């Protein structure tokens with residue numbers, strides 16, 4: 001993803017590349033940048049964001065691994081360092097953002113919702129950040145609608161057979177040679193099912209969203225924004 005960002009930033013007429021680094025020890029090279037784009041590793045990103053906040057640099061983050069606890073920690077870091085904003089996008093694909101938005105809209109109309117995400121086998125984390133965020137959005141929409149818990153009679157299970165549970169929503173992760181990034185949100189109710197599917201065919205597809213974030217992060221009203229939705233008029 002870092003290489004794709006370098007290409008996209010260099011190709012855009014209104015952005016200039018300051019540096020590209022792949023090691024925390026090289027952070028000094030990005031001093032002077034207005035914005036840093038972070039596609040690193042869930043275990044590294046918080047250290048990077050702390051350093052950027054302390055050095056007054058806006059951050060556009062694609063790295064996965066953000067749960068509520070991390071967001072709360074980040075807000076505390078930013079409160080102690082006035083100035084820069086952080087935009088965290090679980091997925092920069094515009095169609096992926098729409099898929100999550102449509103899933104949240106559909107969720108209250110179905111008894112059951114489960115998420116299947118499919119990625120390349122080099123992915124370090126499971127479930128994907130996109131699946132995690134989708135589960136949060138679905139759970140929130142169901143809660144606001146007063147939905148009952150989803151029916152599930154499973155009493156005997158080989159661990160993992162029913163996937164991971166994120167806020168009551170089951171998430172199933174596949175790692176497959178030949179895949180890039182894909183997700184299907186499956187809804188079921190009496191006599192009807194609905195599937196909302198998103199496919200990323202290449203890594204270039206994330207770049208319009210990344211550039212949108214780079215251009216707009218400084219003007220966001222919140223210090224920490226999760227999701228591209230406000231930049232797309234979808235919030």
Ligand SMILES: NC(=O)C1=CN([C@@H]2O[C@H](COP(=O)(O)OP(=O)(O)OC[C@H]3O[C@@H](n4cnc5c(N)ncnc54)[C@H](OP(=O)(O)O)[C@@H]3O)[C@@H](O)[C@H]2O)C=CC1
Nearest residue numbers: 001002021022023024039040044062063064089090091092
């Ligand atoms: N939001 C979105 O739309 C998308 C998000 N992602 C997410 O982005 C993340 C990265 O994905 P991907 O590019 O495929 O992963 P890669 O492992 O291919 O790349 C990560 C890079 O970050 C480097 N790195 C590790 N630590 C640091 C650090 N502290 N500072 C700077 N660089 C560092 C790694 O170096 P080294 O190899 O030497 O460790 C490596 O070059 C994942 O969490 C993934 O889920 C991916 C695609 C889209």
Ligand SMILES: O=C(O)C1=N[C@H](C(=O)O)C[C@H](O)C1
Nearest residue numbers: 064090091123128129130181
């Ligand atoms: O690692 C990836 O490839 C991707 N990571 C993000 C995620 O965890 O959701 C976004 C996209 O799915 C590609």
